[in-house]
Amino acid sequence: xxxxxxxxxxxxxxxxxxxxxxxxxxxxxxxxxxxxxxxxxxxxxxxxxxxxxxxxxxxxxxxxxxxxxxxxxxxxxxxxxxxxxxxxxxxxxxxxxxxxxxxxxxxxxxxxxxxxxxxxxxxxxxxxxxxxxxxxxxxxxxxxxxxxxxxxxxxxxxxxxxxxxxxxxxxxxxxxxxxxxxxxxxxxxxxxxxxxxxxxxxxxxxxxxxxxxxxxxxxxxxxxxxxxxxxxxxxxxxxxxxxxxxxxxxxx
Amino acid sequence: xxxxxxxxxxxxxxxxxxxxxxxxxxxxxxxxxxxxxxxxxxxxxxxxxxxxxxxxxxxxxxxxxxxxxxxxxxxxxxxxxxxxxxxxxxxxxxxxxxxxxxxxxxxxxxxxxxxxxxxxxxxxxxxxxxxxxxxxxxxxxxxxxxxxxxxxxxxxxxxxxxxxxxxxxxxxxxxxxxxxxxxxxxxxxxxxxxxxxxxxxxxxxxxxxxxxxxxxxxxxxxxxxxxxxxxxxxxxxxxxxxxxxxxxxxxxxxxxxxxxxxxxxxxxxxxxxxxxxxxxxxxxx
Numbered sequence: 001x002x003x004x005x006x007x008x009x010x011x012x013x014x015x016x017x018x019x020x021x022x023x024x025x026x027x028x029x030x031x032x033x034x035x036x037x038x039x040x041x042x043x044x045x046x047x048x049x050x051x052x053x054x055x056x057x058x059x060x061x062x063x064x065x066x067x068x069x070x071x072x073x074x075x076x077x078x079x080x081x082x083x084x085x086x087x088x089x090x091x092x093x094x095x096x097x098x099x100x101x102x103x104x105x106x107x108x109x110x111x112x113x114x115x116x117x118x119x120x121x122x123x124x125x126x127x128x129x130x131x132x133x134x135x136x137x138x139x140x141x142x143x144x145x146x147x148x149x150x151x152x153x154x155x156x157x158x159x160x161x162x163x164x165x166x167x168x169x170x171x172x173x174x175x176x177x178x179x180x181x182x183x184x185x186x187x188x189x190x191x192x193x194x195x196x197x198x199x200x201x202x203x204x205x206x207x208x209x210x211x212x213x214x215x216x217x218x219x220x221x222x223x224x225x226x227x228x229x230x231x232x233x234x235x236x237x238x239x240x241x242x243x244x245x246x247x248x249x250x251x252x
Numbered sequence: 253x254x255x256x257x258x259x260x261x262x263x264x265x266x267x268x269x270x271x272x273x274x275x276x277x278x279x280x281x282x283x284x285x286x287x288x289x290x291x292x293x294x295x296x297x298x299x300x301x302x303x304x305x306x307x308x309x310x311x312x313x314x315x316x317x318x319x320x321x322x323x324x325x326x327x328x329x330x331x332x333x334x335x336x337x338x339x340x341x342x343x344x345x346x347x348x349x350x351x352x353x354x355x356x357x358x359x360x361x362x363x364x365x366x367x368x369x370x371x372x373x374x375x376x377x378x379x380x381x382x383x384x385x386x387x388x389x390x391x392x393x394x395x396x397x398x399x400x401x402x403x404x405x406x407x408x409x410x411x412x413x414x415x416x417x418x419x420x421x422x423x424x425x426x427x428x429x430x431x432x433x434x435x436x437x438x439x440x441x442x443x444x445x446x447x448x449x450x451x452x453x454x455x456x457x458x459x460x461x462x463x464x465x466x467x468x469x470x471x472x473x474x475x476x477x478x479x480x481x482x483x484x485x486x487x488x489x490x491x492x493x494x495x496x497x498x499x500x501x502x503x504x505x506x507x508x509x510x511x512x513x514x515x516x517x518x519x520x521x522x523x524x525x526x527x528x529x530x531x532x533x534x535x536x537x
Contacts, residue, residue: 010359089343095339096357
C-alpha cells in the first residue's frame with residue numbers, strides 16, 4: 001500500500017476508534033440531529049399557530065435535516081485539531097513524519113464514517129417521521145446529505161487547522177451557521193435575495209446542497225437536473241480539504 | 253571537526269518570540285553514535301533548540317543541516333522519519349491503549365516490535381491499558397517507546413527523565429547507551445545536572461547562548477579544590493585552588509602540623525563545575 005494512503009488510513013482508524021471509545025459522544029452525535037427533526041415535526045404539525053402558516057414542511061423536512069447534520073458536523077469537527085494541538089499530539093504526528101495532507105485526509109475520512117451514520121439516521125428518521133415516500137430519490141438525497149456533512153467536516157477542520165485555541169474557533173460557529181441558515185435557500189428562495197446576498201449565498205457550500213435537496217423534494221427535479229449543484233458542492237469539499245492541509249500549523 | 257560525520261550541524265541558530273530572544277547564535281553539532289547532553293537552567297532555550305532540530309519550529313536565523321541535508325518543506329517529512337522526538341509532556345492519546353499509541357506514532361509499527369519495546373520498558377503487562385489509567389512515570393515510558401519504535405538514527409529527547417524515579421532513570425540511561433552503541437545519535441535535554449556523567453559530550457545553554465561545548469572529562473579539568481581550615485580560635489578559613497596544581501601543596505606546606513591536621517579538602521564534582529558555568533554572569537550584563 002502506498003505510504004500516504006497508509007498514513008491516511010492510520011489516522012482515520014485512530015479517529016474512529018476514539019469515537020467508539022466515547023459512547024456518550026457517539027450517542028449525542030447520532031441522536032441530536034434526529035431529535036431536532038422530531039422537534040421540527042412537533043412544532044410544525046403540533047402547534048396550531050405554526051400549522052396556520054401552511055408551510056409545506058414535508059418538502060422542507062429533508063433539506064432542514066441536512067442542514068442539521070451540517071451544523072452538528074461543523075461544531076464537532078472544529079474542535080478536532082484544536083484539541084490535538086492543545087494535547088501536543090498534532091505536533092507529535094508531524095514529528096514522526098505524518099504528512100499534513102495525510103493528517104487532514106485521515107480526519108475527514110474518520111469523521112466521515114460518523115457523518116455517514118448521521119446521514120443514514122437523519123434521512124431514514126425524517127422520511128419515516130414525515131411519511132415521505134422517497135423511492136428512487138433515496139440514494140441521491142442521502143448522497144447529497146452525506147456530501148454536505150463531509151464539506152462541513154472539511155470546513156471545520158480548515159478553520160480549526162488555522163486556529164490556536166478554542167477561543168478562536170467558537171466565534172466562527174455563529175458566523176458560519178447564521179448566514180448559512182438564512183441564505184442557503186431553505187428560509188428564503190435564492191431568487192428573492194438581493195444581488196449582494198445572492199453572491200454571498202453562492203460562496204457558502206450548503207447553498208448547493210440545499211439546491212439539490214429542495215430541487216428534488218419541493219420542485220420535483222431529477223438528480224441529473226441538479227447535478228451541477230452537486231458537483232459544485234463536491235468541488236468545495238475537495239478545495240477545503242486541500243486548503244486545510246496547507247493551513248495546519250505547528251511545523252516547518 | 254564535526255562537519256563530515258555530523259548528524260546535526262547547526263550554525264548561529266537564532267530564535268525570537270516577538271521581542272524575546274530565546275536563542276542567540278547557537279552552534280550545535282551532534283556526531284554519529286554519541287550522546288550529547290543539553291543542559292541549562294529553566295528558560296535557557298533548551299526546548300526551543302530541540303524543537304528547531306526536530307523541525308517543529310523554524311529558526312529566525314542561522315543554518316541547520318540534518319544528515320547533511322538542509323530541511324525544506326519538501327524534505328521535512330522524509331527527514332522527520334529518521335528522527336525520534338520525545339516532547340517534554342507525554343503528548344499521547346489518553347483514551348487509547350499504550351500499545352495503540354506506540355503503533356500509531358510508529359506509523360503502523362509491527363505489533364511484535366511494539367510489544368517487545370513496551371516489555372523492555374517494563375510495560376508488558378500494561379500494554380492494553382488506556383494511557384489515562386497510568387502513572388506519570390508509565391506515561392513517560394510510553395512516550396519514550398513512541399520515540400524509539402521506528403528505530404530512528406537521531407533521537408531528540410526533551411527532558412525524558414523529568415519526574416521519574418531514580419531506578420527508572422537509570423534504566424532510561426542504560427537504554428540510551430545501548431542505542432548509542434548501536435550507532436544512534438542522541439541529544440538529551442535535561443536540567444538534572446547529575447545526568448551529565450552519562451553523556452559523551454555536553455552543551456550548556458544559558459540565556460539562549462551556548463556557554464560550553466565540551467566533554468565531561470574536559471569540564472572536570474576546570475574543577476577546583478576547596479580547602480577548609482578550622483583555626484584554633486574557632487574561625488573558618490576557606491580557599492580555592494586549581495585542581496592538580498602545585499598551589500594547594502604549597503599552601504599546606506605553609507601550615508603548622510596542628511593546623512594541617514584540621515584541614516578538610518574537597519574537589520569539585522562535575523555538577524559543581526556545571527552549576528558554576530550556569531551561574532557565571534554574562535559578559536557585559
